[in-house]
Amino acid sequence: MFNRNLNEFSGRFVTVDETWIHHNIPEAKEQSKQWVSSAERAPKKAKVGLAANKVMATVFWDASGIIHIDYLQKCKTISGQYYSELLERFDTDLEKNRPHLSKKKVLLHQDNARVHTCVVAMAKIHKLRYELLPHPAYFTDLAPCDYFLFPNWKKWLGGKRFGSIEEVITERNAYL
Template sequence: MVKKWFTEFRCGRTSTSGAERSGRPKEVITPEIVDKIHEMILDDRRIKVRELAHAIAVIRTNFCAVLLLWNNRNSGFRGERGPKKAKQSLSANKVMATVFWDARGVVHIDYLEKGKTITGEYYSKLLDRFDVDLKQKRPHLAKKKVLFHQDNARVQTCLVKMAKIHELRYELLPHPAYSPDLAPCDYYLFPNLKKWLGGKRFESNEEVITETNAYFESLEKTYYLEGIKN
């Protein structure tokens, strides 16, 4: 820079002021422009930034500064609120399902009612309903000990639930040490259910339940057996 100025003065220059340049003015944030934007926005609250910039022929970077100035000056203008936005229609809520299955297929499915949570007492009553279905669908197990495998979620390891397991005389299989909370067999059953439901839209929880039941009914018996073996 010093070399440049040295050369300029050596060639006869005597002033340090910059020469006039062509192009846009240095300052575009003027009261006239702000007032013009003010009128345009009041006429149409949904007008786009691109349309405003085109109307007043201001470069976008400086125009954003103009808009910010207008917004600060008119914040809370007349106590008006912004335009209401249309709400998107929501899909069905999440549905919590508890699935009991063996090598022959699904024995019992429980869908949690909306607004409820699974507690030790709820799960204990759920085991009673499962035991009824188990005796009806697997009568050959009536005089045999049932091997029961589950994940290690807290609600399934509480005292109330463990007492119910003992009452039903199920043999609880140990959960693998240092394993995630999911039971190993869950990795075989539920990922494909996720693919089955993927991309579909449901208007109610009943539609989700119907589609889930259809998924389990569509599986071959060998699928469950291979899942247990794996």
């Protein structure tokens, strides 16, 4: 399909992945670099650890941008039932934000996490009539999110502190 019609493929391709967003994100090494003369010593910097407060973000996106983002509530875990309900919310946003995709079969790419491949989630994917693209078994970092979206997003958030999930969402909106 990719070789036959690239535009058709990229117009139907949607990927999903999860990432942790910490409330205190230290600067990346690249961001904290500064010039000093050869006679000067580089200033010492304290090592900043990640904060205990964090939120799991699940992002659905395509070539045109973000379609749906879900933030997992504190003290909750992603289960097959939760992921099934998340797919339903995504489908609602898909019809609203990408009406052309609601008429075509969505090519959904996800990793092989247990919640993605459990019976409840697979039944929901089948019910929504999505075509599931295969993900190689031992290539956990093959998702486009890991190479493009998440590193750039975390670089944007680097060096910032957030007091609540609402502040994280506000900053995310500024980035997107």
